[in-house]
Amino acid sequence: MAKKQLTELLRQEGLSITSPRLNVLAILDQSDGPLSVENIVEHSTTQIPLSTVYRVVADLLDAKIVRTFSSPDKKLLVELTRSTSGHHHHLYCQSCEKVFDIDLDTKMERLIENVIKDVSDSHGMRVYDHSFEIYGTCDRGGHHLKSDQD
Amino acid sequence: MAKKQLTELLRQEGLSITSPRLNVLAILDQSDGPLSVENIVEHSTTQIPLSTVYRVVADLLDAKIVRTFSSPDKKLLVELTRSTSGHHHHLYCQSCEKVFDIDLDTKMERLIENVIKDVSDSHGMRVYDHSFEIYGTCDRGGHHLKSDQD
DNA sequence: TTCCTTGCAAACGATTTGCATTGGA
DNA sequence: TCCAATGCAAATCGTTTGCAAGGAA
Numbered sequence: 629m630a631k632k633q634l635t636e637l638l639r640q641e642g643l644s645i646t647s648p649r650l651n652v653l654a655i656l657d658q659s660d661g662p663l664s665v666e667n668i669v670e671h672s673t674t675q676i677p678l679s680t681v682y683r684v685v686a687d688l689l690d691a692k693i694v695r696t697f698s699s700p701d702k703k704l705l706v707e708l709t710r711s712t713s714g715h716h717h718h719l720y721c722q723s724c725e726k727v728f729d730i731d732l733d734t735k736m737e738r739l740i741e742n743v744i745k746d747v748s749d750s751h752g753m754r755v756y757d758h759s760f761e762i763y764g765t766c767d768r769g770g771h772h773l774k775s776d777q778d
Numbered sequence: 779m780a781k782k783q784l785t786e787l788l789r790q791e792g793l794s795i796t797s798p799r800l801n802v803l804a805i806l807d808q809s810d811g812p813l814s815v816e817n818i819v820e821h822s823t824t825q826i827p828l829s830t831v832y833r834v835v836a837d838l839l840d841a842k843i844v845r846t847f848s849s850p851d852k853k854l855l856v857e858l859t860r861s862t863s864g865h866h867h868h869l870y871c872q873s874c875e876k877v878f879d880i881d882l883d884t885k886m887e888r889l890i891e892n893v894i895k896d897v898s899d900s901h902g903m904r905v906y907d908h909s910f911e912i913y914g915t916c917d918r919g920g921h922h923l924k925s926d927q928d
Numbered sequence: 929t930t931c932c933t934t935g936c937a938a939a940c941g942a943t944t945t946g947c948a949t950t951g952g953a
Numbered sequence: 954t955c956c957a958a959t960g961c962a963a964a965t966c967g968t969t970t971g972c973a974a975g976g977a978a
Binding site: 929930931932933934935936937938939940941942943944945946947948949950951952953 | 954955956957958959960961962963964965966967968969970971972973974975976977978
């Protein structure tokens with residue numbers, strides 16, 4: 629995505645255009661998967677304090693520009709909302725610490741919805757979200773950006 | 779479960795019989811769902827430091843007597859392995875902070891296994907676990923032990 | 929100019945660890 | 954007795970917050 633488009637993303641949500649925000653957005657946009665706050669700082673060419681990244685992410689989350697969730701080791705992970713269609717399920721690699729987005733086919737999503745309905749009905753609960761995560765190991769290491777040679 | 783049986787659980791795994799361990803086991807055994815370390819301390823009649831509970835839980839985890847996972851707010855949750863048949867999926871209540879174990883029927887489990895196979899194959903990964911969690915809210919509050927009046 | 933955002937450092941909350949003491953086998 | 958387990962306090966780690974300085978509108 630061009631810088632102009634990232635700027636527009638912020639403007640549309642009424643967020644002021646600042647360098648840390650554009651920075652974080654550009655990094656997330658370049659990534660082929662969710663990134664931790666630490667990842668974001670590492671990928672940044674300019675120096676950004678962790679606290680700023682946390683605040684930027686919080687603002688982007690409020691604006692629903694990003695989505696966040698936790699890694700198995702309880703760190704905050706961030707990804708652009710627009711980069712993931714519909715639901716967000718994840719595949720974690722224990723060895724390279726990478727996180728992949730995975731999509732379930734429509735049939736599977738529907739089955740899951742049914743299960744959720746059954747379970748929530750029987751427990752008398754109003755469900756607002758769900759997650760499905762897969763944990764495994766691969767042979768590759770490190771994190772990859774789209775610009776990297778995969 | 780009788781104290782004698784809890785003792786036996788430890789003995790079978792080669793763990794020495796200590797009062798904190800029996801305590802934690804008894805509390806987990808009485809609970810109708812996973813408990814946080816803080817919960818365990820609260821439910822204990824005798825005084826147990828958090829650090830001791832963490833160490834006890836770590837030992838019980840090594841011995842596979844308990845299973846652990848994280849709550850949405852990233853706290854460590856613990857439950858007796860034997861109290862949950864087969865797989866472990868969870869229903870989190872945002873309002874009362876309670877966690878329920880849920881079971882999926884065999885057909886659903888099989889579908890999930892298929893999805894996991896597809897996904898792991900396409901990513902070249904060896905899968906060692908997965909989780910399926912539902913987040914919602916109910917009307918009740920607080921944590922319940924089996925001995926409480928539900 | 930006027931706030932919102934940032935940077936830096938201190939504060940926090942969950943979990944871990946060092947070390948001297950205690951208690952199980 | 955002897956070593957593993959415990960209690961207490963200090964340390965860690967990810968994340969949050971207070972406050973003064975900087976920058977967008």
